[in-house]
Amino acid sequence: MSKRAPFVIANWKLNGGIDLTCTSVASMLNKQFEVKIGIAPPYVYIGDMVSFLRNSNIMVGSQNVSKFASGAYTGETSAQMLTEVGCQFCLIGHSERRQVFLENDHSCHTKLEKALANNLMPILCIGENLQQYELGLTNDILYRQLHQALPGLDLNGKELCIAYEPVWAIGTGKAASTEQVEAVHSFIYQELVEILGVEKANRVHVLYGGSVSKNNVAELLSTPHVNGVLVGGASLDPEHFSEICTIADNTVR
Numbered sequence: 001m002s003k004r005a006p007f008v009i010a011n012w013k014l015n016g017g018i019d020l021t022c023t024s025v026a027s028m029l030n031k032q033f034e035v036k037i038g039i040a041p042p043y044v045y046i047g048d049m050v051s052f053l054r055n056s057n058i059m060v061g062s063q064n065v066s067k068f069a070s071g072a073y074t075g076e077t078s079a080q081m082l083t084e085v086g087c088q089f090c091l092i093g094h095s096e097r098r099q100v101f102l103e104n105d106h107s108c109h110t111k112l113e114k115a116l117a118n119n120l121m122p123i124l125c126i127g128e129n130l131q132q133y134e135l136g137l138t139n140d141i142l143y144r145q146l147h148q149a150l151p152g153l154d155l156n157g158k159e160l161c162i163a164y165e166p167v168w169a170i171g172t173g174k175a176a177s178t179e180q181v182e183a184v185h186s187f188i189y190q191e192l193v194e195i196l197g198v199e200k201a202n203r204v205h206v207l208y209g210g211s212v213s214k215n216n217v218a219e220l221l222s223t224p225h226v227n228g229v230l231v232g233g234a235s236l237d238p239e240h241f242s243e244i245c246t247i248a249d250n251t252v253r
């Protein structure tokens, strides 16, 4: 597969505020990037961020989406609403959603359907936890997560991202080694081919997430089958995130 412009996606989680929204936007608007950058702030800052970034090609996204379209579901936000306020992508099934809010592969499938139907590019997050990793179950977990969430989706003319995030690498400062990432991403690609067929599998962008920083982003992006990165902690420092984007950008120039 030829190398495509990678995605650099920021996930702020439950962090930041209007100050970070303004300083991040200011630092991103300083430069022109060829990489596809996206920022997923908490819901309440999405509208401001969309309006601040309206003259740029930086995407704004959400960290979650409801599996419901509308109705008596307190606290939920639908895919249609997110599209309406200018979101272009949404994270689905982040490990923190799975662990803390008990989301599962079936709810991920429904959320994927809703996102795709409403022109939100889904980023499905998958990955094994430390215990599963130590037991050598990584491929089994990824197999289950992919095979339960993806079959039956209408991907015609749509973009889809998968983010491989080993839970043990999230927020620990210990990213997976490039050898581990290469082996896992190659397995993910093989499963995507099995589920979607070669043509659609080749169009899926597979991102790596887990302690991505300016120190490891170039190496990660040079790894086969890695088409981008999902950045948590480092995206909360606008200067650091901008450096990550610049380094990523240099990999495609």
Ligand SMILES: O=C[C@H](O)COP(=O)(O)O
Residues within 6 Å of the ligand: 011, 094, 165, 169, 170, 171, 172, 173, 209, 210, 211, 212, 230, 231, 232, 233, 234
């Ligand atoms: O969505 C982002 C990931 O959970 C990675 O977080 P991190 O970069 O802080 O390890």
